[in-house]
């Protein structure tokens with residue numbers, strides 16, 4: 001029995017790695033599905049343009065499908081760039097021999113504007129491929145072409161989705177809402193005679209390869225045995241995250257980040273384990289004299305580009321406090337458990353992205369002197385120098401303070417302190433790449 005599920009992509013290659021076969025394979029991997037490929041066309045492409053297209057002979061495309069279907073087996077498949085009518089006919093003829101679900105992304109034009117389907121091949125796509133589709137995933141412009149009507153609103157998208165399904169025999173159609181008017185990206189699914197809307201905010205980010213990755217995510221989840229509507233729901237979350245976390249590369253349309261889906265949860269688990277171990281070690285060190293009145297926190301942030309808000313930084317819930325003669329963490333390590341220190345580390349990372357961990361300890365002149373003697377780079381900020389407009393903005397003091405301390409020493413500080421203000425306890429913050437490095441620096445001060 002085969003334990004891993006398989007998904008096949010019948011699509012073109014994008015040398016920029018943002019769309020096509022490359023996007024599909026990364027997406028399959030993100031869902032733990034083994035990817036199979038039948039390449040239809042090789043494109044020379046980057047984020048700005050498609051500069052060459054070389055179509056694969058139709059019989060070679062068919063043979064790629066046959067080779068993997070008969071040996072390995074295909075749990076679900078998708079089509080992307082099919083390029084010309086001969087490839088379309090060959091793909092239709094071959095996939096008819098098998099009974100896997102088929103998701104059809106009717107790729108016509110690249111984000112950069114280059115045609116990826118010959119004008120005379122649209123009719124062949126409608127005639128030969130769409131009748132075999134479990135789901136067709138057009139964007140607004142593709143849906144206009146397939147339905148022959150203009151789409152401006154969600155209501156228009158509903159009419160178009162039904163029209164495409166009824167006229168072509170496709171089992172379901174989802175008209176994607178990325179290019180439709182409104183604050184939200186609302187995708188309209190027409191399936192079994194009824195509609196379902198999938199909503200997500202239109203996020204800022206990278207969109208090259210969105211159509212490919214979205215249809216590949218649906219395919220991967222169909223391969224895993226999800227029903228169609230559930231597969232689309234997961235794919236919508238996946239693509240919204242992928243756009244928001246897109247890779248800022250190239251000079252044109254930057255590509256979706258498919259790894260965010262697995263990288264963020266994996267990193268969170270690693271951070272949780274490492275920080276929990278370090279907090280335990282800190283408790284065992286029992287540095288009673290280092291615990292300030294307000295308590296200590298110990299934080300560890302997700303790496304960039306994932307570290308954006310305090311919820312992306314793990315800390316100790318309820319902080320670490322002094323109980324009699326012992327140092328104790330009040331609660332467990334949790335993401336979002338720190339406010340002050342999270343803001344400090346997020347600011348530090350803007351200058352030194354690898355420095356993702358920090359701890360705060362009680363201020364004393366002696367500790368600062370010891371840090372300098374031990375060769376640590378020490379800087380400080382003076383709350384009396386804080387501009388009025390920063391003081392008035394809630395939560396702005398720490399980012400301002402960390403930034404001014406970094407600029408003051410013109411090199412990466414290990415330690416930043418401030419002398420407090422009315423109602424504000426003076427404090428020392430120690431920074432490191434990870435909790436272990438923070439503890440190593442702290443040991444120098446004991």
Ligand SMILES: Cc1ncc(COP(=O)(O)OP(=O)(O)O)c(N)n1
Pocket residue numbers: 011012013014019020021043045080081107109110111112116207208209210211212213
């Ligand atoms: C080889 C190849 N296939 C498909 C596309 C389309 O990708 P993109 O231009 O980003 O548009 P969507 O993925 O959003 O449909 C391509 N450029 N190259």
Ligand SMILES: Cc1ncsc1CCOP(=O)(O)O
Pocket residue numbers: 294295296297315319337338339340341342360427
């Ligand atoms: C009050 C204060 N100021 C800098 S660190 C600190 C204590 C930790 O605060 P948080 O738990 O919000 O990170």
